[in-house]
Amino acid sequence: MRSLRIAAIGGDGIGPEVIEAGCRVLEATARADGGFACEFQGFDWGSAMYRASSRMMPEDGLRQLEGFDAIFFGAVGAPDIPDHVTLWELRLAICQGFDQYANVRPTRLLPGVQGPLREELGRQIDWVIVRENSEGEYAGVGGRAHRGLPLEIAMDVAVFTREGVARICRHACEIAMSRPRRLLTVVTKSNAQRHGMVMWDEVCAEVTAQYPELTVDKMLVDAMTARMVMKPGTVDTVVATNLHADILSDLASALAGSLGIGATGNIDPSRQRPSMFEPIHGSAFDITGKGIANPLGAFWTAAMLLEHCGEPRAAGRLMAAVEAVTGRGEVLTPDLGGKATTAEVTAAVIAALAGANA
Structure with missing residues (x-):
């Protein structure tokens, strides 16, 4: 069975929360598809590392990432560190170092979402x-x-x-x-x-x-x-x-209803280096640790990752599960007018994936 090697960088704020949820959903998608598996390696790079070492990522960070099929990235930025430091020394260091010159952002109004x-x-x-x-x-x-x-x-x-x-x-x-x-x-x-x-x-x-x-x-x-x-x-x-x-x-x-839905891929079209996929919502420190971050942007981003890595059927399956959950309108996070937690939305999407496979 084919295995996708994915570097998971949670980063700052709600980034680790949504990337953890995204990894769980990617694993569930792989189980439902049956044609591939996902192998994750976590990297604790970001503002916490900067406070300890004055570096957002190790000096050899690009070398550590270059063998992966894709990078799954959460967010970058912290209130106590200048934005130009966090951006240029982590996200942009990866984008420019791997010549990910195409940033691709799809948008549509998902079923059940009111814009x-x-x-x-x-x-x-x-x-x-x-x-x-x-x-x-x-x-x-x-x-x-x-x-x-x-x-x-x-x-x-x-x-x-x-x-x-x-x-x-x-x-x-x-x-x-x-x-x-x-x-x-x-x-x-x-x-x-x-x-x-x-x-x-x-x-x-x-x-x-x-x-x-x-x-x-x-x-x-x-x-x-x-x-x-x-x-x-x-x-x-x-x-x-x-x-x-x-x-x-x-x-x-x-x-389209919320920044929490937005997905993006930082793409190297030559495929000589791994591309990096990230939800666009940012670190959102005002809700960090509250368990209410919207993971849908990470799930849509995960679908983009699968599409890029040659698994279009699985990508479609994942987006269908996301749309099935939003379409019911019952399990939405507060940014979409609901009361659900990150964990509840994640569980609903995983259940939809399992149900579609039954």
């Missing part, structure tokens, strides 16, 4: 947002000098390369081609950012021209936010820069 939009609009949400994950604002170019003085200066430079833009646009085109509507929206801000974003537009136009079966349109990012709210049915696959897509994908999850 903030009118029902007829909410039911139109079925999107995939493809976020450039290696350059732009993540290039790390800039600096800060003369701290505390009147002439203090701080500068961050968004860096775009022709190949960086081309490869994320190609990946988005391939995703759009795999979806029924074959519709791609290229998001930009070239009216204000006249160098990097103008090149973004030009390179994306060159790439999309190679996909004549696609319907392609272009939107300024500010107008795109309004379109997602007012006309969600006109959106399908979206490609955008790191910063723009980060904002749009959080808006997407909010429109």
Whole structure:
């Protein structure tokens, strides 16, 4: 039997809680499928390690991870450690070290979930947002000098390369081609950012021209936010820069009912290195340890992991179990208007998996 080797990094806040739940559901999915098994290895990297050693992960962390089929990542960030430290020294260190340049975020309104939009609009949400994950604002170019003085200066430079833009646009085109509507929206801000974003537009136009079966349109990012709210049915696959897509994908999850549902994959399309899969809700220290964190984002993320690792049947089985549970509307966490605990939602999804296999 095939065994998937998965590195489990709970990280900070509610991350360990939802990753533990996600690992249990992955094991249940494997049992229901019968064609593979999951082998997990835990890594206690994150803010606790930083407090003890001034490192978010070991110096040889990438080497420790490189032999796994996938990485299952919870969250990063702590109130007592600057956000740029926790992000750059763990999550981004893995994403950039393994060249996981495609951040892929699916969104749809799950059965039984009430989003903030009118029902007829909410039911139109079925999107995939493809976020450039290696350059732009993540290039790390800039600096800060003369701290505390009147002439203090701080500068961050968004860096775009022709190949960086081309490869994320190609990946988005391939995703759009795999979806029924074959519709791609290229998001930009070239009216204000006249160098990097103008090149973004030009390179994306060159790439999309190679996909004549696609319907392609272009939107300024500010107008795109309004379109997602007012006309969600006109959106399908979206490609955008790191910063723009980060904002749009959080808006997407909010429109779908809760950030606790959001899933994402940090993908190395070359498959030379393991890709990393994480729910998007963050560390959520306000509910850490209360047992009420929504694990559905971790379960959807687990389905993405299975799909990427060549188990599409199991991925579909898992999402069907998630939708069966949400559709009943009886076992939902407080962020979705329910009273269920993390453990209760997890048990319900595992029961749905077992029932589907009976």
